[in-house]
Amino acid sequence: MTNQSKSGTIYLMGIGPGDPELLTMQARKILTEVDYVVGYSLYVNQVSELTNNAILEHWAIGEELERAKRVIDLSADGNKVAMVSSGDIGIYGMSGPIFNILSDMQWNGKTPQVIVIPGISALQSASALLGSPLMQDFCTISLSDLLTDWPDIQNRITTASEGDFVVVFYNPKSKKRHWQLEAAFDSLKKCRPLDTPVGLVKNAFREDQEVVLVTLSTVMNVYHQIDMFTTVVVGNSTSYLFEGKFITPRGYEKKSGKSDEKK
Amino acid sequence: MTNQSKSGTIYLMGIGPGDPELLTMQARKILTEVDYVVGYSLYVNQVSELTNNAILEHWAIGEELERAKRVIDLSADGNKVAMVSSGDIGIYGMSGPIFNILSDMQWNGKTPQVIVIPGISALQSASALLGSPLMQDFCTISLSDLLTDWPDIQNRITTASEGDFVVVFYNPKSKKRHWQLEAAFDSLKKCRPLDTPVGLVKNAFREDQEVVLVTLSTVMNVYHQIDMFTTVVVGNSTSYLFEGKFITPRGYEKKSGKSDEKK
Structure with a gap:
């Protein structure tokens, strides 16, 4: 986090089982507002049509820690970043790696702001x-x-x-x-x-x-x-x-x- | 179920923690289509503005079995009925009483049709x-x-x-x-x-x-x-x-x- 004054927001977003009808209104609204959507390729594809000029970053399966670091770096540059995960991101999902790395970095709990958006779990x-x-x-x-x-x-x-x-x-x-x-x-x-x-x-x-x-x-x-x-x-x-x-x-x-x- | 030919549909719907933004698109769509919304008064109030000419039935806390029987009776008359519950209706919610009573009645698994709509749980x-x-x-x-x-x-x-x-x-x-x-x-x-x-x-x-x-x-x-x-x-x-x-x-x-x- 080289520039905390520009620090952005990380949305840890569960996108449910795959049917866009099973996303919450909150998730759909945030997808239209973010600068980046980052996630395993399959999940990024599932929500790509719901975004609004967001840059889509498709990742391979695995590389969870690298993906989490990338999201933190993007937020440190002042971006609003949605990290998407199937089901609920808080249940065996990517919430853990993000919070782990932030605490290892001596995060101050505020910048970047981290908001968890629950989703329908498996x-x-x-x-x-x-x-x-x-x-x-x-x-x-x-x-x-x-x-x-x-x-x-x-x-x-x-x-x-x-x-x-x-x-x-x-x-x-x-x-x-x-x-x-x-x-x-x-x-x-x-x-x-x-x-x-x-x-x-x-x-x-x-x-x-x-x-x-x-x-x-x-x-x-x-x-x-x-x-x-x-x-x-x-x-x-x-x-x-x-x-x-x-x-x-x-x-x-x-x-x-x-x-x-x-x- | 006196008249199976008219038998309707029961939607067992979790409405999440209370914020309408945390409902799924699927739940919102179904709320506009049903004839009745039945549930504990607080939950019916939370979704009343999302319905479209539905008859709202407000129930007191308790009376779970009576409420379940009422929903089954309404569906037997050919109605589309949303039974609403906070969080996920499938987690300590009203799904259980509905399926229990239906199986006690020797339900055939088809009429009424029962569709479970998951919601964000507590x-x-x-x-x-x-x-x-x-x-x-x-x-x-x-x-x-x-x-x-x-x-x-x-x-x-x-x-x-x-x-x-x-x-x-x-x-x-x-x-x-x-x-x-x-x-x-x-x-x-x-x-x-x-x-x-x-x-x-x-x-x-x-x-x-x-x-x-x-x-x-x-x-x-x-x-x-x-x-x-x-x-x-x-x-x-x-x-x-x-x-x-x-x-x-x-x-x-x-x-x-x-x-x-x-x-």
């Missing part, structure tokens, strides 16, 4: 297409062991299983990484019924969207269909399947007459 | 205002024991603590229910440092928004400020505070040169 897209899987306590676990050691991930799977959480798996499988998800299913089978629903949602709200409903006892039959673009949701001990929907009851039927307190 | 609003707390595996736990027995909630707090999850507490405290959150902090203190960040976000993206950053060692000093409108986020063992931001590192700095795989 867990919500999957939930909306499956039915009502997230009506009780849930957790998200990324099965990618590139940035987290496998024993730490395994510990989270075990504790989530013992806590009877509904579990949403991000990054479930890749070409090189195939056995972790099966290990996760094996852990979950120890604590919940074999007919527990498992929902697989691929390319949510895109043309090639796929929604598959199976159970813990049958999921290995479709294991080959799961890839990095799939979000995997496993129910808790009370979840059930009905007419193509994955339902986790909220609990009203058990405690009739009581109201929940969510405001 | 966990995302809080995350956006705090910094980047949700960069690693996280869980949500509702501390309301009206619909879930306390031992089950306590078990989830314990396992989340042992799994080193970032934890988002919904319904943390109410006028009558005040000790559960302190018990939760005590559990978390057993497994993570006392300087672990705790973020309190009240009335996110509303005029009276409040964001408070403390730690596990100091949170009891502001305990009296926490109420049912507060979302409470507790970091994992790697989270830290810096210049007014709550940062959970993604892990790039630990494993330099490696890319995460989120698509």
Whole structure:
């Protein structure tokens, strides 16, 4: 940040699952006002028609730290920069690298200004297409062991299983990484019924969207269909399947007459 | 469903934290097309100006099952009905009661048609205002024991603590229910440092928004400020505070040169 007097603004923007209709009004407005849009090429393309004279910087997958540094440099030159990411940028997205680097640089918390714009996350897209899987306590676990050691991930799977959480798996499988998800299913089978629903949602709200409903006892039959673009949701001990929907009851039927307190 | 031939559509719609700018384009479009908008009075008021000749039904807090039955009855008469809920209707919201009742009625999965419209949830609003707390595996736990027995909630707090999850507490405290959150902090203190960040976000993206950053060692000093409108986020063992931001590192700095795989 060579010139703090000109310091601009970084918008950390989640663009949702891909359908422009699932962007917020706030995100669309800001896209028309920024000088730069920076991100993984696929995401920049998804919003390019919503911008207004912004310079588009397409990046390859990977290079997260370099991309974050570039955004900080552009803001230090006085620019308004939208860093775009699929889903919610605050959930396993680019918010982390930006704030990490800023704190390493002894950022003063003000220049550049950093504003986070939330977006519809993969867990919500999957939930909306499956039915009502997230009506009780849930957790998200990324099965990618590139940035987290496998024993730490395994510990989270075990504790989530013992806590009877509904579990949403991000990054479930890749070409090189195939056995972790099966290990996760094996852990979950120890604590919940074999007919527990498992929902697989691929390319949510895109043309090639796929929604598959199976159970813990049958999921290995479709294991080959799961890839990095799939979000995997496993129910808790009370979840059930009905007419193509994955339902986790909220609990009203058990405690009739009581109201929940969510405001 | 007395007349399936006329059966209409139920839109289960999350309206986000309250600011109309944080609605999706999809939600805004559907609000102009529906015959009825049904929900807790506060939420119906938040979207009333976005509708187009829709009949607005304001309900009191509570009466969730009655409200769900009303929506199903209206759809059975051939209406397009938006049931609105704050945040994401699929996260501790009204999606559950609707699907529960439909399955109890031996719904055929098609009439009424049920479409879930995701919205920005409280966990995302809080995350956006705090910094980047949700960069690693996280869980949500509702501390309301009206619909879930306390031992089950306590078990989830314990396992989340042992799994080193970032934890988002919904319904943390109410006028009558005040000790559960302190018990939760005590559990978390057993497994993570006392300087672990705790973020309190009240009335996110509303005029009276409040964001408070403390730690596990100091949170009891502001305990009296926490109420049912507060979302409470507790970091994992790697989270830290810096210049007014709550940062959970993604892990790039630990494993330099490696890319995460989120698509």
